[in-house]
Amino acid sequence: MTIRIVVREDHTVMSSSGPALAVDVGAFACTATLVVDGEARAVPEAGTGARRWPSAVLPDGDGWLVGTAAQRRRRTDPGLDPLSGDPSALAPLLAAITAEAGRLSGLSGGTFDRIVLTARDLPAQTLVAAVPAGPADAEVLDAAVAVALDPLLPPAGTTLVCDVGRGATVSVVRDGAVLGRATAGAGGAALEELLVARIVADGPDWAAPLLAVPRGRAEVADFAARIVHGLSGAEEIEEYLTPLAPPYRFTRADLAAVAAPFGDRLAAALRAALEQAATRPDSVVLAGGAALSPVVADLVRRTAAALGLPSPQVTARPEGAASRGTAAWAATAADRVLPARAVPRHTRPVAWAVPGGSGILTRWLAGAGDSVAAGAAVATVRTAEGSLLTLTVPEAGVLTEPRAPVGAVIAGDRPAATLRLAPPAERMRHVAGLVCDREPVLAASVLAGTRGTDAWTFDLSTGALHRFRPDLHAAPAATVVTAGPDGRAVLAVQLPGMRHLVFDIAAGKVLADVTDPAGDKTFALDGPGWRLVTSRFEAPSRLFGRRGTGTRTYTVWDLATGRPLSTTQVKPKFPAPQRLGFAADPPHEAALRDGGLRGRRTVACSPDGARLLVQTFAADRWFLDAWEV
Structure with missing residues (x-):
């Protein structure tokens, strides 16, 4: 506030x-x-x-x-x-x-x-x-x-407070905490004591006899206090100890001479407080009843200057x-305000019902942080009758603070120890379930796949699922998903007229556009090399009455420029190719094959271990399930 x-x-x-x-x-x-x-x-x-x-x-x-x-x-x-x-x-x-x-x-x-x-x-x-x-x-x-x-x-970060009243205390304060403290003797009372001695020395006939009668010393002390307070507003004061005593004159210079021994004790207290605080103050403040005395204020000011401290402030x-x-x-x-401390999960307070209502804890047999089994002895307690009982824990766990100190009263309604239990096995939460036409492709920590005309990506690190449906004017004849040269998942579709579009799945924008009017429905995409291969088949000639196998032509395209890089002709054994593609890169993740399950199953974890990915191939489809551990 x-x-x-x-x-x-x-x-x-x-x-x-x-x-x-x-x-x-x-x-x-x-x-x-x-x-x-x-x-x-x-x-x-x-x-x-x-x-x-x-x-x-x-x-x-x-x-x-x-x-x-x-x-x-x-x-x-x-x-x-x-x-x-x-x-x-x-x-x-x-x-x-x-x-x-x-x-x-x-x-x-x-x-x-x-x-x-x-x-x-x-x-x-x-x-x-x-x-x-x-x-x-x-x-x-x-x-x-x-x-x-x-x-x-004025506000200050670190303040050195000289509080001079009956006592003189030097404190270094910052943010409501005392960093160092030392005392300089009796403070204002010391000044009065020194002044009483001076008054008695100056008035052996009229002041010294008062010390021998009841309340006489209090009379002289009150007289000294009146002199100190009177000199707060005057350079010289004249007072009477009693109506029969002669007038007593005293000046600020006289008081400064009397207070000189107090200055040495104050300087020692300042040094001790600063050494304990291990810091230099931003300001020095003089407070207390004795601060009203110009002699005390001047004494503190000169002491602070000798130590290289800021000039004291006096309100x-x-x-x-x-x-x-x-x-x-x-x-x-x-x-x-003090917010409540949240109790850690799987933590349980432990109390013991001691016969007779209560007992005294005599010893801990297990220390904080020790693992204990169910039924293990952890402490002993002495009942009101004097017998010793051994205290055991109901479950296995780790004994933690807070614990009752030795000598504390142990009763059934007072928790005396804290037991951190082993967390129970938690069920995994299903976060995604997908079905793919082809085996998904791993691009860095992102898995990408296709289902019909839709493409999707699943980020193994964050668990984010992204679906992408390209804006096409006609149904694609075929789709391929792979990783691009920068590791991002890309989708290639083939449209009527043998037009091939390559999309950035995450951004949803077209990266390449290649058309091969003579091609057929077979194509392949090389993501890392940023190439596209198309093919076309030429039927054999019936010249001389013999039927040949025909010729298949493969064209490799540069997706960056949209131009062909090379053309290769082969005479295949069968008119249609069984599979068209580039040489596969080494696998990106280790797979565990479980032959006991129907189909082929691959298991992988996200980099942070928070998500489990289960990929299953069955009935000519790929099934992907993501679980949050």
């Missing part, structure tokens, strides 16, 4: 087939994108209207505080960590985001066709388990793949790149 992008203030427009919700679960904050009726828009936090939902969850009586409300109370109660790996810690946050998206969309109960999530530090099972129960199926998309699909980025809202890409992925759900 083609996605059409139009940027309008705070949302984008793209094609979609149904309502969908995309959520990017981050360590510091979550972003969500709603797609309804082709409109894609950010889902702001309820109450504050902020684009990002802080990743904070706090129990509040019978309910929950999430987002900013939970973050404000975190100074006295740490609450739950949504990224702890416990689905119950993440579920309240996703429920709040889903409810707000449903309210904005007007959908009753927040019903979506699809909910797609991305996360960097949580397994897919945890994310899916945290999604509120409903008719929508939840799916998980790799965060780097989602960033590469961001509609605000206007890099913290939402994964969410936007996930929404684009959700919009193309209808295109992601």
Whole structure:
């Protein structure tokens, strides 16, 4: 599905087939994108209207505080960590985001066709388990793949994604697959840790004592985070750690000096990801919450330049790149189909009814691809009582995949192996039946023959049958079929007035026209030599009262020019010739004579072995039958 992008203030427009919700679960904050009726828009936090939902969850009586409300109370109660790996810690946050998206969309109960999530530090099972129960199926998309699909980025073949949030991950992505990946440490969190150490060193009297009291370290970490985010839009910032603490000034140059050690780890991660992917990227993209910091962006830019990589691209809202890409992925759900795998012919699944209902497969006695006889032992299974049983196959065949792995549960309703059976003998299909006046002629892989005034050809390679009836004004006195000089089947007919026409059977056109007014009904055709022979008989003279045998004259004609080549006179023993023709060429195919059948039978196969030709001579006729094997 083609996605059409139009940027309008705070949302984008793209094609979609149904309502969908995309959520990017981050360590510091979550972003969500709603797609309804082709409109894609950010889902702001309820109450504050902020684009990002802080990743904070706090129990509040019978309910929950999430987002900013939970973050404000975190100074006295740490609450739950949504990224702890416990689905119950993440579920309240996703429920709040889903409810707000449903309210904005007007959908009753927040019903979506699809909910797609991305996360960097949580397994897919945890994310899916945290999604509120409903008719929508939840799916998980790799965060780097989602960033590469961001509609605000120009299309690229291979993309190197630097996702810097709480962690820093470098991934090489192409066609929705991750080719290489490496981590560069704690990413944004590492910057905060380095900054906390700098703050404590700069304020031993007002900052260091806080580390000894409960929640004091969290206070300093929040102070460091405010400095990092404040420097995203200013060259210098002045903040107060506490109302009694002195003002603390910090510049971008100071932050760059603090972040220098992180640059070395980032360069190592870039090299590792590129080496694993074994390819060079077409583009480099910087995404994640820390990408908002000019210091981080400049650090990534200088590292990429040192490695000879393209200049990193940063969208206007890099913290939402994964969410936007996930929404684009959700919009193309209808295109992601998996066709069923056709079961090979003569393949049969095999199951065993184990006493007690089920058992555990302990060993395969035959491997995939092994031929087994009927009743052969192929595996062993342990029943619930602990006894071992040997499993046998009902028929002979070849054991193939899929097979149940060792340790799998074997039950009567669960196929555990696949058996490829020997294909049964198949009947041949009759595809052509012909009757000929003369023995058919083989021209290359084409058989040609005549029946009355009709000529036909049968292509042994393709099985194509072609009939040809020449347009004649009078019935022919005789017909002959043979192979021409180029191997094509030709038909020669003799018309009244001793006119001889030679046709290309396949094309249906006249190739030669020869007339011998003095000839009789006997003629022969030399296809390879492209010659025609005619004859005429002169009766003996009664001179001196004796009767002679007469003289027969044979004329050989050049069919290319229509002129006679030579004339020969003989005195035959009988007035009419018994047979007239040229010397036969060697036979074109090997014939098998079956003396046990009535008449003479010739058997031949097509070059591909797909068709069998049976030619029988009986009752002065030739019978041709073609069978498809």
